[in-house]
Amino acid sequence: MVNERSEPSPFQQQLLDLTYEGTGGADMIRFRDLPLDDTVSGIVRSLANGTGEDIDRFRFEPDDGVIGRLRLFAKRRILQARRRSSIYLVDESMDAYALLPTLEDVPWENWLKAGLFTARSLGRDLDAIAERFHDVADEDVAKRFDVALESMTRVDDLAHCHVVEVSTNYGTGMLRTLLFRAAATKGWGMGSAPRQADNLVTYNPESNLAQLAATLADAMDATGTVRSEAIAHDQIPAMLFSLNLPGSYLPVTGCLSFFADADDEKDSFNVFVAELPDDEDVEEIAEGAVGDDQLVIHDGFRLVQLVAPPLFDDDAVVDFSPYADICRRALADTLPTGWSSL
DSSP, X not given: OOOOOSSOOHHHHHHHTOOOOTTTTTOSSSOOOOHHHHHHHHHHXXXXXXXXXXXXXXXSSOOHHHHHHHHHHHHHHHXXXXXXXOHHHHHHHHHHHHHOSSGGGSOIIIIIHHHHHHHHHTTOXXXXXXXXXXXXXXXXXXXXXXHHHHHGGGOOSGGGXXXXXXXXXXXXEEEEOOEEOOOOOBOSSSSBXXXXXXXEOOOOOSSOHHHHHHHHHHHHHHTSSEEEOOOEEOOOBGGGTOTTSSSSBOOOSXXXXXXXXXXXXXXXXXXXXXXXXXTSOHHHHHHTOOSTTEEEEEETTEEEEEEOOOOSOTTOXXXXXXXXXXXXXXXXXTOOTTOOOO
């Protein structure tokens, strides 16, 4: 075991020298294959097939950027494996996870399980994956992998991995759904009260909400005034629509968001796209969104909301008027067959 080092290991430095430009590498909805994936693949393969000393040195005091690149590469390989029905690519994702130094670095409850699910669906022997993982991984990480592997006996749908598959003009995509782990609370004189249930934020819209988000993000980028960051699963705080709206969040069947980043920070804003249940009055809810720090456009049971983030400058107001028609066109272009617009 290496005990001290004054500079990154050669494999760490190779990863640090590589950068997924912009946010394209992190977007699993507007997903594009990038040449950099194969470059990272070569580094991961060489390291995982190398000596134990090289692997130990690599895992010793890794830079956060190294960990982030490995995690992003693994996630991208899982989606690519799903798209191409490639066992080889999902094996590469498992190698990347095995190289991570600590238990906290591995996304056990979502992306790793999604990788195992994808491997199993392609006919890959999960026991063979486990054997390889143990050869590469730190001992504690390898033991935790066994727990994840055992749990796969109870997983018969990708959604059980807190990952859902979507389809857009970019092809198959994957979306990690939100899960808030509850902790035990203190009881009166009884130590800890029973652990509360986890809060799983579901994603089951009837319309193709991912396509609406992708269409809108592309249109925002085309203006040249903002750059759309990665699309993610989200919730909309109810207080953005009305202080009298019951509950903490807007009732939705699905919600996605992305950040529209402008060169001038004060012109940046958050974008939410959501589908509401058919028993909700979308028009009434939309009318509750007041203030010059947001714009809401709705159509049928879907809505788009642009929200300016809080700024210390009270005089800073985002001009949303150039984006209103963009939102309307995106809603119209993705209106599901048979749905009526308002």
